[in-house]
Amino acid sequence: MSVGTSSAPGAARPAGDLAELGIDPDDLPDGLVVADEQGHVVCFNAAAARITAVRAEEALGQRLEKALPLEDLEGRRWWQLTDPYGGLAIRIGQPERNLLLPGGREVLVSVRYVRTEPTGPVRRVVVSLRDTEARRRTERSHAELIATVAHELRSPLTSVKGFTATLLAKWERFTDDQKRLMLETVDADADRVTRLIAELLDISRIDSGRLEVRRQPVDIGAAVGRHIQAYVAAGQPADRFLLRLEQPLPALWADPDKVDQVLSNLLENAVRHGEGTVTIDVTPSASPREGEDAGTSVTVSDEGAGIPEESMNRVFTRFWRGSKRGGTGLGLYIVKGIVEAHGGTITVGRAPGGGAEFRFTLPVGAPAYLS
Numbered sequence: 001m002s003v004g005t006s007s008a009p010g011a012a013r014p015a016g017d018l019a020e021l022g023i024d025p026d027d028l029p030d031g032l033v034v035a036d037e038q039g040h041v042v043c044f045n046a047a048a049a050r051i052t053a054v055r056a057e058e059a060l061g062q063r064l065e066k067a068l069p070l071e072d073l074e075g076r077r078w079w080q081l082t083d084p085y086g087g088l089a090i091r092i093g094q095p096e097r098n099l100l101l102p103g104g105r106e107v108l109v110s111v112r113y114v115r116t117e118p119t120g121p122v123r124r125v126v127v128s129l130r131d132t133e134a135r136r137r138t139e140r141s142h143a144e145l146i147a148t149v150a151h152e153l154r155s156p157l158t159s160v161k162g163f164t165a166t167l168l169a170k171w172e173r174f175t176d177d178q179k180r181l182m183l184e185t186v187d188a189d190a191d192r193v194t195r196l197i198a199e200l201l202d203i204s205r206i207d208s209g210r211l212e213v214r215r216q217p218v219d220i221g222a223a224v225g226r227h228i229q230a231y232v233a234a235g236q237p238a239d240r241f242l243l244r245l246e247q248p249l250p251a252l253w254a255d256p257d258k259v260d261q262v263l264s265n266l267l268e269n270a271v272r273h274g275e276g277t278v279t280i281d282v283t284p285s286a287s288p289r290e291g292e293d294a295g296t297s298v299t300v301s302d303e304g305a306g307i308p309e310e311s312m313n314r315v316f317t318r319f320w321r322g323s324k325r326g327g328t329g330l331g332l333y334i335v336k337g338i339v340e341a342h343g344g345t346i347t348v349g350r351a352p353g354g355g356a357e358f359r360f361t362l363p364v365g366a367p368a369y370l371s
């Protein structure tokens, strides 16, 4: 802990209350800097050292404006500007503000002036520092998301506009077959936009933590069976799929629609990006996370080229696509979001046959009154 001894007579211990709670200032996630009555730094916690890149030993005992030389965005010296120890004796601090550290690094700063009597002298200046890097990363990723979405929406819409404009302008010049082909493309592109929008709504729910899981008993083996039947009905050979159910399976409480979405994405990927037989193993699992209930694992593997080792940690990110075979690259991101909303986990690896292998585990998820 980096709390210096204060020279101020009769001053309270800088971290008295925290210490009584058994909390070390170094445990705080935000930077904490405290200056005493004379403006000398008496506390400079680990997060403050990390954010400012100044070692606590260097900061302790220094004057606040030297240890923490903040400037506002116009380059004015912040401590001179706000004058915490002077000014009106009713001021209680400074609201959160974006300031600059030496070297131009941005930091979110809020300040409290602590007085022992309501209008008495300032006994402590308490500064909280927050790194804006994480926030800027999210902002950057939002900007990237918008750019990608705009791009993804534009290409099908360009094609829709192109074909409809051509058909309207030159309707008589095309044969029925040509017209049909163009309309089929328009139809497929419209489907693509609709699907993209549905996926984006899922993503927004996942990212904002609003994805609702409505649990009810789910027979996951039967659900996989239905997906296989749908593929076979759509023309895939029946022997392309192998379903292996290990019995007995624990009763699973999950959101059936969302489990369907997970299965449909993984199977579609195996069929579209993979090759050969798609094997689905449903097994009871010890526990998705240590110390938790048992659950059910589903492994989907194929015999295609698989996912290159160096890309494995990227498959679950938004818009990542390894191949050019259609797809928005959002499927696995949503799959992971759904699995995690159920308290489960998902991993990717290499199948024994060489293809991709996705395995997700859902905890039993039974309501408390049943377990």
Ligand SMILES: Nc1ncnc2c1ncn2[C@@H]1O[C@H](COP(=O)(O)OP(=O)(O)O)[C@@H](O)[C@H]1O
Binding pocket: 265, 269, 270, 271, 273, 274, 302, 304, 305, 306, 307, 315, 320, 321, 322, 323, 326, 327, 328, 329, 330, 331, 332, 333, 355, 356
């Ligand atoms: N079974 C698989 N075999 C090979 N590659 C796969 C498999 N499943 C997923 N991938 C790769 O992961 C990428 C991301 O998958 P996904 O998020 O579902 O997006 P999409 O299917 O829309 O491309 C795919 O583009 C593909 O390159």
Ligand SMILES: [Mg+2]
Binding pocket: 265, 268, 269, 327, 329, 331, 332
């Ligand atoms: Mg997919």
